[in-house]
Amino acid sequence: MEAKEILKQHIAKTATLTDEQFDYFFSHFKPQSYKKGQVIITEGQKVDHEYFVVSGCLKAFFINDEVKMYILQFAMPTWWTSDYGALYNQTRATINVDCISDSEVLCLSNQDREKICSELHQAEHFFRWRTNKGYLASQKRLLSFMNNDTRARYEELLALYPQLYNLVPKHLIAAYLGVSRETLSRLYNSHK
Amino acid sequence: MEAKEILKQHIAKTATLTDEQFDYFFSHFKPQSYKKGQVIITEGQKVDHEYFVVSGCLKAFFINDEVKMYILQFAMPTWWTSDYGALYNQTRATINVDCISDSEVLCLSNQDREKICSELHQAEHFFRWRTNKGYLASQKRLLSFMNNDTRARYEELLALYPQLYNLVPKHLIAAYLGVSRETLSRLYNSHK
DNA sequence: CTGCGATTGTGATCTACATCACGTAACAGC
DNA sequence: GCTGTTACGTGATGTAGATCACAATCGCAG
Numbered sequence: 455m456e457a458k459e460i461l462k463q464h465i466a467k468t469a470t471l472t473d474e475q476f477d478y479f480f481s482h483f484k485p486q487s488y489k490k491g492q493v494i495i496t497e498g499q500k501v502d503h504e505y506f507v508v509s510g511c512l513k514a515f516f517i518n519d520e521v522k523m524y525i526l527q528f529a530m531p532t533w534w535t536s537d538y539g540a541l542y543n544q545t546r547a548t549i550n551v552d553c554i555s556d557s558e559v560l561c562l563s564n565q566d567r568e569k570i571c572s573e574l575h576q577a578e579h580f581f582r583w584r585t586n587k588g589y590l591a592s593q594k595r596l597l598s599f600m601n602n603d604t605r606a607r608y609e610e611l612l613a614l615y616p617q618l619y620n621l622v623p624k625h626l627i628a629a630y631l632g633v634s635r636e637t638l639s640r641l642y643n644s645h646k
Numbered sequence: 647m648e649a650k651e652i653l654k655q656h657i658a659k660t661a662t663l664t665d666e667q668f669d670y671f672f673s674h675f676k677p678q679s680y681k682k683g684q685v686i687i688t689e690g691q692k693v694d695h696e697y698f699v700v701s702g703c704l705k706a707f708f709i710n711d712e713v714k715m716y717i718l719q720f721a722m723p724t725w726w727t728s729d730y731g732a733l734y735n736q737t738r739a740t741i742n743v744d745c746i747s748d749s750e751v752l753c754l755s756n757q758d759r760e761k762i763c764s765e766l767h768q769a770e771h772f773f774r775w776r777t778n779k780g781y782l783a784s785q786k787r788l789l790s791f792m793n794n795d796t797r798a799r800y801e802e803l804l805a806l807y808p809q810l811y812n813l814v815p816k817h818l819i820a821a822y823l824g825v826s827r828e829t830l831s832r833l834y835n836s837h838k
Numbered sequence: 839c840t841g842c843g844a845t846t847g848t849g850a851t852c853t854a855c856a857t858c859a860c861g862t863a864a865c866a867g868c
Numbered sequence: 869g870c871t872g873t874t875a876c877g878t879g880a881t882g883t884a885g886a887t888c889a890c891a892a893t894c895g896c897a898g
Contacts, residue, residue, distance in 0.1 A: 572767075593718060593730075
């Protein structure tokens with residue numbers, strides 16, 4: 455299935471657009487291919503776009519002063535990602551986005567999103583729901599962080615994304631869980 | 647300043663409504679007063695409304711199996727709160743909301759929100775931005791959780807809400823930071 | 839004023855996880 | 869096919885914060 459159709463079905467779940475409206479909506483997106491390891495957003499740079507993942511897998515991550523990495527999100531197909539703080543507030547990026555595997559994405563500029571949101575009520579509706587879903591996921595993860603220990607969070611993650619275990623190196627999973635790679639290693643080797 | 651005016655100025659920051667449109671928008675809200683300690687949302691119950699805080703202070707919190715409390719949000723004036731997961735998905739509440747001090751709120755039902763969002767494009771626009779702000783705040787807190795130690799998070803919290811230190815009991819601040827009240831106590835008594 | 843629950847401080851132990859250190863295996867580029 | 873880089877396992881040790889235990893104080897209801 456091609457990118458346009460994937461996006462169309464994704465949108466259709468929450469918003470009602472005629473074919474013409476969707477074509478117009480879609481005309482604001484720019485398809486793009488990236489290779490494994492390629493960087494899409496770099497800390498300190500301007501951020502102009504958000505990205506809808508068609509295939510592959512991206513990661514959005516933060517690097518702290520001690521050069522430790524924390525992964526905010528693994529962006530799988532039909533997920534959206536960007537440095538939304540920088541994008542919405544027109545400030546420099548504080549987080550990075552790059553490719554875990556070869557990926558195809560659809561890019562949408564901040565300006566175009568606001569334009570289609572004001573032109574198409576249903577587009578605004580879609581983006582409200584998408585953001586809402588992200589908000590709920592973030593809340594849930596925060597709670598999990600406070601409430602569960604590392605092992606429980608590890609099992610939660612694998613239940614949510616079974617593919618991830620084989621797709622991404624373990625130290626990235628550790629960086630998502632917020633533990634050291636050593637602890638993660640001990641954790642799943644003592645599995646029961 | 648009365649409730650209506652506070653909401654009006656709050657909305658005006660992100661959406662453009664005529665006076666008539668705002669009057670219509672406002673007509674869906676129901677003012678409500680609560681006493682300190684009163685419960686607004688209880689785990690396991692249905693959730694029909696979200697709440698805009700006019701005065702006072704609410705807290706949204708989760709209780710785990712070991713009866714430990716984790717505070718998701720202190721809701722101060724002009725903040726919104728609810729169990730959004732339960733509200734949007736029409737499921738039973740998993741979190742609780744109650745009053746830290748006497749409070750006045752404006753209630754909006756899930757149904758009415760969706761109604762005015764579909765009737766007024768600008769209302770949809772407002773709620774998209776509000777949710778977006780919440781999403782960004784949640785992301786930021788998640789990062790802070792992974793990156794900073796307790797002391798740094800404590801100082802971050804006090805910088806963000808200086809009033810909180812005197813307004814709420816310390817064990818609630820501990821429950822927000824995700825540490826034991828003992829640790830928090832030692833922390834600020836060894837303050838430098 | 840009085841008494842009792844809620845709030846807070848502080849010491850003693852225990853534990854999950856970080857950090858450091860080192861070794862092996864897999865893999866990519868030349 | 870080599871060779872360096874990245875991924876991964878595992879031991880030893882250190883530490884932040886949990887947990888338990890108890891004492892002191894505050895604040896409100898009667």
